[in-house]
Amino acid sequence: MVVLLLLFVFYFAKAQEGEEHLYSRLDPKATRKLVLSNQKSFYYPKKLLELYSKLDYACLWTCKEENLELYKELINNARQHGLRQKDYEVNPLEDPLLYELFITDRLIRLAHDLYYGRLRPKKLFNHWTAPEKEDKVINILADLIKAGRIKDFFKELSPKDPSYWLLVKEAELYEFLSGLEWKTIRPRKALRVGDRSPCIDEVRYRLFLLGDLKEYEPSEVFDERLKEAIKSFQERHGIEPTGILDGQTLKxxxxxxxxxxxxxxxxxxxxxxxxxPKNAIVVNIPSFELFYFKEGKLSLFSKVVVGRNYEKDFRPTPILYSRVQSITVNPKWYVPISIAVKDIKPKVLKDPNYLSRKGIRVFYKGEEVDPSQVDWASLSERNFPYMLVQEAGPRNALGVLKFNFPNPFAVYLHDTPDKHLFKRHKRAFSSGCIRVEKAKELALEL
Structure with missing residues (x-):
């Protein structure tokens, strides 16, 4: 008891008379000395000292037991955000100042992981171009602590995007479902309205758990309510909403x-x-959708066609961040070599008139050449000295509008003459560019 008391006397400045125990002060010199001598033990030693300086070295955790419980509650809630609770846990220490500092350091780590993410995308993706977020984690933390609003920690430091909070709610549901038995359902055939099978009741209950079926009543008969629930499930998982329990849906x-x-x-x-940003075009690649936000509010929604993601033909739309600089009306299409070889060459070999029908001209060193004089069979991506240019017009692959923005992938948003593809549920047909169903409406918005 005497030793513990001596430690507190050494490390903590005496609280002013009438001041709550929560606001007892740490000794600034002792704090700085301890942090600097243990820098390798802290994740953010400089930010740790910066935060305490902003808080006038207030004792945050070890001066009041209920604050320790509040910290435990915070790191327990980190699970719902996909963050590992164990990364922020601190075992009690005999040295109260060191214990205090470790807790605050882990709080800063949690704040950073929540604000920036645990991983750094620049290390994961070549040509990552999104700007770094403004570094304001310490200011947010200081404001929350000063105002006694630490319970708003997740609200203030997490993304404001509504879809983020929708996923947090889903995480709660799936964490609960992960604790349930999840047997593999194996019907003998695809099931549809009117069919009867013991599997149907399992399907019905599972769709109820997942929220696609509003009420559960035991039944082995495939009825209309089950069909609508399956369509809802299919829609959510990028499957053509047929209402039939087929192999893909079952998977x-x-x-x-x-x-x-x-x-x-x-x-x-x-x-x-x-x-x-408040004004932004956001393309959700997996859902084949585009959203245009104006002053933070959704102003336009459009279906899109994105890059192919098939195992034998993998040309995905890249993840990128850029600014639309201009819009070209009635653009020409300068065919990339990869598309010329993979897509156009086979069609020319099969149909010598293909290029003329599509309005595509062939150039060699700036001079137009007769396509019939080209040895198409010998060409490859490494050996393709020609430039293919499709003239503007109703047949042009870019349609009547092209949205230009700098990027290292040579992709862009554009219109398309192939409007029928927007009726498809899975729309992965391009070579990386994004075809926009409502290209004209988007141009007018911009």
Whole structure:
């Protein structure tokens, strides 16, 4: 008891008379000395001292037991955001000042992980171009602590995007579902309205757990209510909403909640990487959708066609961040070599008139050449000295509008003459560019 008292007397400045115990002060010199002599033990030693300086070296945790409980509650809630609770836990120490500092250091780590993300996208993706977020974590923390609003920690430091908080709610659901038995459902055939099978009741209950079926009543008969629930499930998982329990739907339905939870955590992490400006075009690649936000409010929604993601033909739309600089009306299409070889060459070999029908001209060193004089069979991506140019017009692959923005991938947003593809549920047909259904409306918005 005497030793512990001596430690507190040495490390903590005496609280002023009438001041709450929460606001007892740390000794600034002792604090700085301890942090600097243990820098390798802290994640953010400089920010740790910066925060205490802003708080006039207030004792945050070890001066009041209920504040320690509040910290434990904070790190317990980190799980719902896909962050590991153990990364922020601090075991009690005999040295109260060191214990205090370790807790605050881990709080700063949690704040950083929540604000910036645990991973650094620049290390994961080549040509990552999104700007770094403004560094204001310490200021936010200081303001929360001064105002006694530490319970608003997650609200203030997490992304403001509504989809982020929707995923946080989903994480709660799938964390619960991960604790349930999740047997593999194996019907003998695809099931549809009118069919009867013991599997149908399992499907019905599972869709109820997942929220696609509003009420559960035991039944082995495939009825209209079940069909609508399956369509809802299919819609949410990027499957053509037929209402038939086919192989693809069954595969998604049998996916373990724990696996789905990992997917949710991954998407929460991605949403932390970028702060979406008030005026922004956001393309959700997996859902084949475009959103235009004006002054923070949704102003336009459009279906899009994105890059192919097939195993044998992988040309995905890249993740990028840029600024639209101009719009070209009635653009020409300068065909990339990769597309010329993979897509156009086989069609020319099959149909010598293909280029003329599509309005595509062939140039060699700036001079137009006769396509019939080209040895198409010998050409490859490494050996393609020609430039293919499709003239503006109704057949042009870019349609009537092209949205230009600098990027290292040579991709852009554009119109398209192939409007029928927007009726498809899965729209991965391009070579990386984004075809916009409402290109004209988007141009007018901009």
């Amino acid at each position: 998604e339905l049998n996916t373990k909640p724990s696996e789905r939870l990992r997917q949710i955590y991954l998407n929460l992490e991605k949403l932390r990487w970028v702060e979406i």
